[in-house]
Amino acid sequence: MAELKYLLFLGCAIPYRIASYEISSRKVMEKLGVELVEMPEFNCCGLPIDSVNHDAMLVLAARNLCLAEEQNLDILTLCPGCAGTLRKVNKSLQEDKKHKQLINDYLKEVGMEFKGGKIKVRHLIQALVKDLGLEKIKEAVVKPLTGLKVAEHNGCHVLRPAKYIGFDDPENPVLLKKLIEATGAECLDYMYETDCCGAPIIGVNDKVPLYLAGDKLTNLKAVNAQALITVCPFCHMMFDINQPRIERLLSEKFGIPVLHYPQLLGLAMGFSPKELALEELRVDATKILTIS
Numbered sequence: 001m002a003e004l005k006y007l008l009f010l011g012c013a014i015p016y017r018i019a020s021y022e023i024s025s026r027k028v029m030e031k032l033g034v035e036l037v038e039m040p041e042f043n044c045c046g047l048p049i050d051s052v053n054h055d056a057m058l059v060l061a062a063r064n065l066c067l068a069e070e071q072n073l074d075i076l077t078l079c080p081g082c083a084g085t086l087r088k089v090n091k092s093l094q095e096d097k098k099h100k101q102l103i104n105d106y107l108k109e110v111g112m113e114f115k116g117g118k119i120k121v122r123h124l125i126q127a128l129v130k131d132l133g134l135e136k137i138k139e140a141v142v143k144p145l146t147g148l149k150v151a152e153h154n155g156c157h158v159l160r161p162a163k164y165i166g167f168d169d170p171e172n173p174v175l176l177k178k179l180i181e182a183t184g185a186e187c188l189d190y191m192y193e194t195d196c197c198g199a200p201i202i203g204v205n206d207k208v209p210l211y212l213a214g215d216k217l218t219n220l221k222a223v224n225a226q227a228l229i230t231v232c233p234f235c236h237m238m239f240d241i242n243q244p245r246i247e248r249l250l251s252e253k254f255g256i257p258v259l260h261y262p263q264l265l266g267l268a269m270g271f272s273p274k275e276l277a278l279e280e281l282r283v284d285a286t287k288i289l290t291i292s
Contacts, residue, residue, distance in 0.1 A: 004131055006076035006122065007068050008036040009086070011233075012044050014078055018233040020277035024262040025078055025124060027276060031269055032132060032140055037073060039064075045082040046089070058099070059106045061089035066112040068119045075121045080158035080232045083123035088164040090121055123158055125231050125261065126167045129175050137182045141268045144184025148288060150264070151188045151225040152176045153216070153239070155232035156196050170194070179261060180229055183268035187229075191219045199234040207249070213238045214246045217254045227257045227288050229264055236260060240282045257285035 014022050029036055046060035064086060068075050077083040093100040094116040104113050122130075128137060159170040168175045171194065180187040195216060198209025217239065220228055230236045240258035247253055258281065266276040267289070278285050 003033040004127070005035040005037060005073060006127065007039045007071055007073040009039050009042055009045075009064060009075050009077045009082060011077065011079040011082040012048075013233045013237075018236060018260075020263065020280040021078055021233055021236065021260045023277040024260055024266050024271075027271055028140075028262045028266050028269060031271075032136065034127075034132070036076065037071070039067060039075075042067060045079075045085040047081045047085040050085075055102070055106075057085070058089055058093070058103050061085050062093060062103050062107060062114040063110070063112060065090055065116075065119065065121075066107065066114050069115055072118065074119050076124065076127055077121065078124050078231075078233070080123055080155050081234070083121055083126075084157040084161075084165055086121040088161075090116065090119070091164055123231070125158065125176055125179060128179055130167060134178055134182050137179065137265070141183060142270045143268055145264070145268050146184045148185040148226060149188055149224065150180060150185050150227045150229050150259075151190050151220050151223065152180055152193070152229045153197065153232075153235055154194065155230065155235040156200075158231060159194070176229070176231060176261065180264065183264055185264065185268075188223045188225050190223045190225065192216065197232075197235040197238040199238045202238075209238065210242060210246050210249050213242060214250045214252070217243070217246060217256060218250075218252070220256055221254055225256060227259055227264075227285065229259055229261050231261050243283050255283060257281060257283045257288055259285060 042064050043060055046057035050057040075086060093114060107113060154173050154176050159165060159168055159173055162170050177187040198212035202209045228239055236258055243254060263276045263278060
C-alpha cells in the first residue's frame with residue numbers, strides 16, 4: 001500500500017507539450033511509494049484567463065477543487081502556476097463567504113458545491129520535501145550523481161505570492177537546492193537566480209523573454225553549470241525548447257541541458273535515460289550521463 005496518495009492534476013501544458021515531466025514524475029513518485037490517482041474530467045486551473053475574467057477563473061479552479069473534495073484526496077500538481085492558482089482560490093474562497101456563495105451559485109449549474117477546508121494543494125517539490133522528507137529521498141538514491149554540477153531555477157509561481165504558497169523563501173529559496181543535493185549533485189549559485197524566465201510575456205513580445213532567458217543562460221555559463229534543473233513546464237520550455245532561438249538571437253552557444261527535477265532524481269534512483277524520457281529534451285542531455 002502506498003504511504004502517500006494524491007489526486008494528480010496535470011493541467012493543460014504538460015500532457016500536450018512537456019510529457020517528459022509527467023513521465024519522470026510518475027516514475028520517481030511510484031518508486032518513492034506515492035500513489036498518484038488520476039483526476040477525472042479536470043479542467044484548466046483558470047490562471048490564463050484571470051486577467052480577463054476573474055470570476056471565471058475562480059469557477060474553473062473551484063470546480064477542480066470540488067473534484068478533489070468528492071474523492072477526499074489532496075491535489076498534487078507539477079505546474080507551479082496551477083499549484084498557485086488552486087491554493088489561492090482554495091484559501092480565498094474559504095475566507096470570503098460572500099464570494100464563495102457567488103461561485104457556488106455558478107457551480108450549482110453543474111451539480112457541484114465548493115465546501116472548502118477538506119483538501120490541500122501541493123506542488124511536486126513541496127510534497128517531496130514536506131510530506132516525504134529529504135531523508136527518504138536520499139535513501140532512494142542508488143547512483144549518486146557525484147561530480148555533476150548543476151544550477152536550479154524555481155520559477156515565479158512556485159515561490160510567490162508567499163501569502164498563498166508559503167513553503168519557501170521567495171527571496172532566498174533553498175528547498176529545490178536541497179532536493180538537488182539529495183541526488184549527490186552539487187547545486188551552484190549564480191547571479192540573479194530568482195529572476196523570471198520571461199515566459200509569461202512571450203505571447204505579447206517574444207524578444208524580451210528570449211533576452212531574459214538568455215541573461216540567465218549567460219549567468220549559468222559563467223559558473224560552468226553542466227545542466228539547469230527546473231520544476232515548471234513553462235520555464236522548461238523557455239530554457240530548453242527556446243535555447244536554440246536564444247543562441248541565434250545572442251550569437252552565443254550555450255548547449256546547457258535543461259532537466260526536470262524528477263529526471264535528475266530518477267537518474268540518481270537508477271532509472272535509465274529512456275525511462276525518464278531524456279530523449280525528448282531539445283538540448284542533448286546525454287553528455288551529463290558520463291560526468292557522475
